[in-house]
Structures are given as C-alpha cells and as structure tokens.
Amino acid sequence: MSTADADDLPLFAPSKKVYPQSVSGPYRRAKWIILVLCLGIYYLLPFLRWDRGPNLPNQAVLADIANNRFYFFFIEIWPQEVYYFTGLLILAAFVLFLMNAVAGRVWCGYLCPQTVWTDLFLAVERFFEGDRRERIKRDEAPWSFDKAWRKSAKHAVWLVIAWWTGGAWVLYFADAPTLVKELATFTAPLSAYVWIAILTFTTYSLAGIMREQVCTYMCPWPRIQAALTDDDALNVTYRYDRGEPRVSVKQAQRLRSTGAPAGDCIDCNQCVAVCPTGIDIRDGAQMDCIQCGLCIDACNTVMTKVGYPAGLIAYDTDDNVKRRQAGQKPVYRPLRARTLTYAGLILVVGGAMVYQLATRKMADISVLHERSPLFVKLSDGSIRNSYTVRLLNKRPESRPFALTVSGPAGARIEAVGSAATADLRPVVTVEPDSSREVRVLVTVPADVHLEKSQPVTITASDLFAGEVVRAEDHFMAP
Amino acid sequence: MAEQDKHAPQFDAATGQSTTGHEWDGIQELNTPLPRWWLGIFYATIIWSIGYWVVYPAWPLLTDATKGVIGYASRIDIAQDMALLKQERAAQSKALTEASFEQIKADPELFRIAMAQGKAAFGDNCAACHGVGGGGAKGYPNLNDDDWLWGGSFAEIQKTLEHGIRFAGDPDTRVSQMPAFGRDKMLDAAQIRAVANHVRSIAGLSTEPKADLAGGAKVYADNCAACHGDQGKGNREMGAPDLTDAISLYGMDMASLTETIANSRNGVMPAWRQRLDATTIKALTVYVHSLGGGQ
Numbered sequence: 001m002s003t004a005d006a007d008d009l010p011l012f013a014p015s016k017k018v019y020p021q022s023v024s025g026p027y028r029r030a031k032w033i034i035l036v037l038c039l040g041i042y043y044l045l046p047f048l049r050w051d052r053g054p055n056l057p058n059q060a061v062l063a064d065i066a067n068n069r070f071y072f073f074f075i076e077i078w079p080q081e082v083y084y085f086t087g088l089l090i091l092a093a094f095v096l097f098l099m100n101a102v103a104g105r106v107w108c109g110y111l112c113p114q115t116v117w118t119d120l121f122l123a124v125e126r127f128f129e130g131d132r133r134e135r136i137k138r139d140e141a142p143w144s145f146d147k148a149w150r151k152s153a154k155h156a157v158w159l160v161i162a163w164w165t166g167g168a169w170v171l172y173f174a175d176a177p178t179l180v181k182e183l184a185t186f187t188a189p190l191s192a193y194v195w196i197a198i199l200t201f202t203t204y205s206l207a208g209i210m211r212e213q214v215c216t217y218m219c220p221w222p223r224i225q226a227a228l229t230d231d232d233a234l235n236v237t238y239r240y241d242r243g244e245p246r247v248s249v250k251q252a253q254r255l256r257s258t259g260a261p262a263g264d265c266i267d268c269n270q271c272v273a274v275c276p277t278g279i280d281i282r283d284g285a286q287m288d289c290i291q292c293g294l295c296i297d298a299c300n301t302v303m304t305k306v307g308y309p310a311g312l313i314a315y316d317t318d319d320n321v322k323r324r325q326a327g328q329k330p331v332y333r334p335l336r337a338r339t340l341t342y343a344g345l346i347l348v349v350g351g352a353m354v355y356q357l358a359t360r361k362m363a364d365i366s367v368l369h370e371r372s373p374l375f376v377k378l379s380d381g382s383i384r385n386s387y388t389v390r391l392l393n394k395r396p397e398s399r400p401f402a403l404t405v406s407g408p409a410g411a412r413i414e415a416v417g418s419a420a421t422a423d424l425r426p427v428v429t430v431e432p433d434s435s436r437e438v439r440v441l442v443t444v445p446a447d448v449h450l451e452k453s454q455p456v457t458i459t460a461s462d463l464f465a466g467e468v469v470r471a472e473d474h475f476m477a478p
Numbered sequence: 479m480a481e482q483d484k485h486a487p488q489f490d491a492a493t494g495q496s497t498t499g500h501e502w503d504g505i506q507e508l509n510t511p512l513p514r515w516w517l518g519i520f521y522a523t524i525i526w527s528i529g530y531w532v533v534y535p536a537w538p539l540l541t542d543a544t545k546g547v548i549g550y551a552s553r554i555d556i557a558q559d560m561a562l563l564k565q566e567r568a569a570q571s572k573a574l575t576e577a578s579f580e581q582i583k584a585d586p587e588l589f590r591i592a593m594a595q596g597k598a599a600f601g602d603n604c605a606a607c608h609g610v611g612g613g614g615a616k617g618y619p620n621l622n623d624d625d626w627l628w629g630g631s632f633a634e635i636q637k638t639l640e641h642g643i644r645f646a647g648d649p650d651t652r653v654s655q656m657p658a659f660g661r662d663k664m665l666d667a668a669q670i671r672a673v674a675n676h677v678r679s680i681a682g683l684s685t686e687p688k689a690d691l692a693g694g695a696k697v698y699a700d701n702c703a704a705c706h707g708d709q710g711k712g713n714r715e716m717g718a719p720d721l722t723d724a725i726s727l728y729g730m731d732m733a734s735l736t737e738t739i740a741n742s743r744n745g746v747m748p749a750w751r752q753r754l755d756a757t758t759i760k761a762l763t764v765y766v767h768s769l770g771g772g773q
Contacts, residue, residue: 370611372609372613373609373612373614373620373622376623377623378623378724379720379723379724380723381724386622386769416768
C-alpha cells in the first residue's frame with residue numbers, strides 16, 4: 001500500500017450510533033436502585049454534618065486542602081498519613097478482582113460512574129426523544145421544529161446534570177453550605193468555578209456524547225479484566241446450546257414435530273436493541289460487553305411472552321454451556337482458590353488498615369539537628385547542641401508535652417521560649433489539631449566524655465493523656 | 479540565450495521540486511523556502527517590537543536609557559510590592575513594635591512572628607559575619623554560647639544591635655579600646671610573653687616550661703586588671719572578655735595571645751539602627767536571644 005492510500009483511510013473506525021431501547025426487569029430495576037443510591041450519596045454527602053468539637057470543621061467528608069487535612073466521619077487524616085489512601089486503593093483493587101472472579105464485570109455493568117451517568121443521560125434522552133425507534137426515525141428525518149426543541153431540551157438538561165455533578169465535586173473541598181451560598185452569590189473562589197466548568201465538560205462529553213466509546217476505546221479495565229478472568233467466573237452468557245439454531249416459534253414447532261433440531265432463540269434481536277454498547281451478546285463473550293444484564297431482562301421478557309422458559313441469556317459460564325451440550329450437569333464453583341485468595345487478601349489488607357488506624361498515635365515528634373553550628377562550647381566548657389523539634393497534636397484539644405532527653409550522661413534539656421516546667425522538664429503546649437515547632441537545647445557537662453557523635457533520644461510525654469512519643473538524633477561534640 | 483537559461487527555474491528530476499540553481503559536486507539544493515505563515519509572524523514581531531521601543535525602556539544612551547512613554551520600570555514594581563507587603567504586615571509589625579520583650583516572650587504567636595522576622599533579617603544582615611546559624615568564627619562572636627562581651631539580656635542585645643561596637647558613625651556606639659601593647663611600645667617582647675603565660679595559667683591552660691609567671695602576674699596587674707579584673711573574669715561594662723572561661727574570640731594559644739596583646743584586636747560591628755527599622759531590630763533581638771545564650 002502506498003502512503004497516499006493510507007492517508008485517505010480514516011484514523012478510527014467510524015462509530016455507529018447506539019440507540020439503546022428501554023427495557024424492564026430485575027436487572028434494570030437493580031441498576032435503577034444502584035443509580036439512585038450512588039448518585040444520592042455523591043450529590044448529598046457533602047451536606048452531611050459530623051460534630052468534631054468546636055475547633056474542627058463539622059462536615060462528614062471533607063478534603064481540606066488549605067489546612068492539609070482530610071476528614072472522613074470519625075477519621076482525620078494528616079498529610080503524612082496519606083498512605084492510608086494507598087491501602088484503600090489496594091483494597092479497592094482486590095474488591096474489583098473478587099467481583100470479577102465471582103460474576104465478571106459487575107463494576108462495569110452496575111457501579112462504574114461512566115455506566116451510572118450514561119444511564120441517567122440515556123433516561124433524559126428517552127424522556128425528550130422517545131424510545132429507540134422514535135429516536136432513529138427522528139435522527140434520519142430532516143431538521144424540524146419538533147426535532148430541534150427536543151434535542152435542545154435534552155442537551156440543556158444534560159448540561160444542568162453535568163453542572164450539578166461538577167458543583168457537587170467542589171463541595172467535597174470546602175464547607176458545603178458556605179460554598180453553595182458563595183457560588184450562588186458569585187463570591188466563591190475562582191478555582192471552584194474552574195473545577196465546576198471542567199467537570200461539567202467531562203460529564204457532558206463522557207456521559208452524553210462518548211458513552212460506550214469510553215468503555216470500548218478509552219478504559220483499560222476491559223483489557224486487564226480479560227487477563228484476570230477464569231473459566232469459572234460467571235458472565236452474561238448466551239446459552240447457545242439451547243438457542244441454536246435460531247428459528248421462529250411456528251417453524252420451531254414444525255421442525256420439532258419432524259424431529260429436526262430447533263433452538264429457543266427466535267432471533268427477535270431484542271438483546272441487541274437494548275444493549276447500551278450496541279453489541280450482539282450471541283457472538284459470545286467480548287470486550288465491548290459491560291455485562292449490565294439488560295439483555296437478560298429483554299430476552300426473559302420475550303421468552304415469557306412466547307411461552308419458552310426464561311434464562312436463554314443468563315449469568316453462566318462457557319464451560320457450563322459446553323457441559324450441557326455434552327449432556328453433563330453444569331458446575332458452579334463460587335468458592336475456589338482464586339475467590340478465596342482475593343477474599344483473604346481483602347481481609348488481611350482491611351484488617352491491617354483497621355489495626356493501623358485504631359492504634360495510630362495522636363501525637364508525633366520529629367527532630368532536626370541544627371547544622372550551623374553543629375555544637376557550641378559554653379563558658380564552663382560544657383557542650384550544647386540545638387535541635388528544631390516539631391510536636392504534632394492530632395487531638396481537638398490543646399495538650400502540654402513535657403520534654404526529656406536521654407543519651408549522654410548528665411544531658412540537660414531546655415526549650416527556648418517555654419519557661420514552664422514539670423519536675424524540671426520543659427513543657428511545650430501544642431494547640432488543638434496543629435503542630436508546633438520549638439528550638440530545643442541539649443547540654444552535656446564538660447566532665448562527660450563525648451565522642452564526635454553519639455545517639456540521643458528526645459521524648460515528649462503528654463502530661464494528661466500520658467501518650468509518649470520519641471525521636472532519635474545525634475549529639476555532636478568537638 | 480545562454481544567459482536566460484541560467485536564470486530559468488530548474489527542477490529536481492526525482493521530486494519535481496524547484497531547486498535553488500546552485501550545484502555542489504553534482505548535488506543540487508531543493509528550493510524549500512520558509513513557510514509564509516512563519517515569515518508573516520516573524521515580520522509581525524519586528525513591527526510589534528517598534529511599539530516596545532516607544533512604550534517600554536529600550537534604547538541605552540550614554541549615561542541613561544530611554545524611559546518609555548508609560549514610565550514602567552521593574553524597580554518601581556518591586557517597590558510597590560514591598561510597600562504592599564509592609565501594609566499587609568502592618569498589624570503584625572504594630573503589635574511587635576508596641577510589645578515589650580517580656581510580652582513577646584509570653585505570647586506564642588507574637589514570639590513566632592518575631593522569630594520568623596528575626597531569622598530572615600539575620601540571614602540578610604548578620605550571617606555574613608556571624609554565620610547562618612549565628613555560629614560565629616574567629617573574631618566574630620558565636621551567638622549560640624553564653625559568653626557575652628557586652629551582655630546577653632534583651633536590652634543589652636538590642637543596644638548592641640542599634641549602636642554597634644566601635645562604630646565610628648554612631649556617637650552612642652559601644653566603645654572600649656584595648657591598647658596595642660607591643661606596637662605602641664608599652665610592653666617589650668619578654669613582658670608580653672610573660673603576661674601571655676600568666677593569662678594561660680589563670681585560664682587553667684598549660685604554660686611554657688620556663689615561663690616567668692610572677693613577672694607576668696605583675697604585668698597583668700599593672701596593665702590588664704583595670705579592665706579584665708584581678709581574676710581575669712572580664713567586665714561587660716567595658717566589653718572586656720572573661721579570660722578564664724572555655725570560650726575565646728581570637729584563640730588562647732601562645733601565638734594568638736601574643737598577637738592580641740601586641741597589636742590589640744578591637745573588632746567592629748555596624749550600628750544597625752541606621753539601616754533597619756526599630757521593629758526589625760526588635761525581632762533580631764528576640765531571635766539572637768533565642769539562639770541559646772539569652773540571659
């Protein structure tokens with residue numbers, strides 16, 4: 001092929017527009033319930049209050065970027081504890097793998113934001129433009145007033161939903177009622193408007209315009225999922241053992257009376273019509289299939305109508321179809337090494353996180369040795385080192401910490417600017433939910449033998465709660 | 479006819495593209511001029527730059543440069559920025575200016591502001607001699623230790639900062655003048671050696687084997703005790719250092735001591751009130767006091 005020919009070809013295969021038909025049934029109902037739950041949580045959670053006392057924000061879920069805090073109900077995360085999110089991500093990955101091992105692409109079909117918002121946008125489209133046939137007909141027809149207003153109304157409502165989605169997003173980063181008031185009076189920070197605009201754009205384009213193409217072309221999960229699945233994972237499956245050959249009901253009766261084979265699939269194409277990604281499930285498991293189960297609902301409706309048993313399309317495995325073809329019983333093994341391993345890993349990671357969270361310290365100390373000068377000789381010949389000590393108080397009340405030092409014999413500790421002492425220990429009071437930096441001087445008498453460098457431990461003890469934290473550093477001498 | 483042929487456009491056989499007509503060792507260069515849009519932007523920037531000459535400072539003159547019609551200068555910008563910063567910090571500065579040292583020490587927030595401002599001012603003005611952390615060097619006092627020539631209380635540190643030490647430009651500067659005993663022929667070499675040994679002996683350091691300690695003590699009593707005290711404990715009124723403690727500014731070895739006695743030292747520190755405002759000096763005082771030696 002010459003280069004000129006290659007230039008004439010389109011870069012992408014032309015996308016065919018998908019017109020999913022409405023459908024009803026248990027899977028559709030489950031999807032509606034999940035949609036309402038997920039979107040309800042997403043849109044309303046910022047307004048949920050959680051009392052943390054007078055010094056802290058009372059928003060249940062808040063990523064307080066300005067003050068470097070993340071609040072999640074009773075948990076408060078400081079920037080240095082962001083590794084909890086790593087744990088959460090690992091947990092999320094294992095849950096995803098487990099769902100995949102049990103029942104295929106549960107995430108894609110029911111829970112993924114792309115699916116949930118696309119469902120919502122499709123409902124809006126259906127409300128204004130009617131069901132599948134009506135939409136196809138109108139799209140083929142020339143522009144008319146009817147077509148124009150329906151399309152405009154649809155896009156307007158899409159934009160409102162998209163805007164609301166962006167609006168809810170920014171509420172997670174500031175006090176929600178305050179920000180809503182600010183947004184309404186156009187006094188909110190510029191970044192809020194910018195983020196709302198960005199998320200309005202992404203929601204509108206991903207859920208309204210791109211839809212199934214996000215899953216087919218953009219998302220890595222279908223590719224990864226294919227590598228993670230096994231023969232025992234349930235998938236939305238067309239039972240071709242029962243369905244083939246496809247014939248009409250009447251012809252099936254005729255064929256059966258002559259003893260010829262006839263399948264239950266009447267080739268009504270309802271499974272194709274309702275599919276949100278526009279595929280034919282009867283072609284077998286395929287990457288484009290998000291396994292939402294809507295074809296099951298569609299097929300069961302038809303099967304019931306024509307008096308065939310339901311379940312021509314169902315959650316099943318290819319192996320079981322083959323087994324039935326060979327006259328064997330189907331085998332279902334939800335408990336197997338893979339699922340048990342994932343479940344075990346979820347328990348281990350989740351347990352480790354809970355343990356870590358439950359036993360984490362509510363105070364912390366870090367010590368930085370002064371480097372210029374490394375040490376100071378005092379007039380009586382004793383040697384002094386200075387340190388910058390940072391004390392962290394994660395509790396919502398102010399706490400006094402007494403400082404002690406251990407290491408070289410006779411070492412004395414003072415904290416610059418804090419005269420208060422308890423049993424000759426300097427006391428540093430740290431404000432609620434904050435940290436305080438204090439210059440600490442450690443002095444060793446002249447008659448103590450010192451190496452060039454020796455370990456030293458600075459300990460801070462909460463005078464009331466009794467929590468003890470320590471940090472190690474070095475004591476330098478000539 | 480031949481002349482015309484030479485200038486007629488020539489074409490490359492392989493690509494059909496016109497060539498520049500030049501030939502080097504049988505190789506001809508294709509004529510691929512810059513794209514029009516590129517040239518267009520290039521010329522537009524040249525025209526645009528004329529506007530710059532008029533509006534902004536541009537052409538260097540003999541002693542100056544053209545100012546530009548809008549009178550912009552980056553120096554004016556930074557002056558405005560600094561004024562703005564001062565305005566923003568006015569409340570803090572006012573609180574700092576009005577508070578006494580005791581109040582600053584007792585108020586964590588005020589103390590924090592003073593420390594931050596003091597640390598910045600120290601880096602800008604003091605670190606060149608005293609070191610980044612105030613660690614000092616030979617001849618430049620270590621501000622972290624507890625040995626003060628002129629006193630280590632808030633008030634004394636503030637006075638030293640304001641008026642300097644032996645600073646000619648300030649009438650209230652701290653003054654003391656140790657004579658150059660050798661250079662000015664007040665003591666001879668043997669006497670200097672003897673008194674140096676005496677100073678080492680009262681500091682608890684080893685002396686030379688044949689040192690004339692008695693002679694040294696006599697020289698000390700006659701010449702040094704007036705300022706440094708009979709026991710060599712120094713006198714802060716005079717800025718006379720304690721000769722017996724473990725710290726010395728210029729060194730306690732025989733060579734350094736001899737040099738000090740013979741030629742004197744008399745280090746100088748500028749008076750900062752001429753360069754820094756009272757609030758900054760206050761912050762500096764708090765910072766220096768906090769380094770470890772504050773009294």
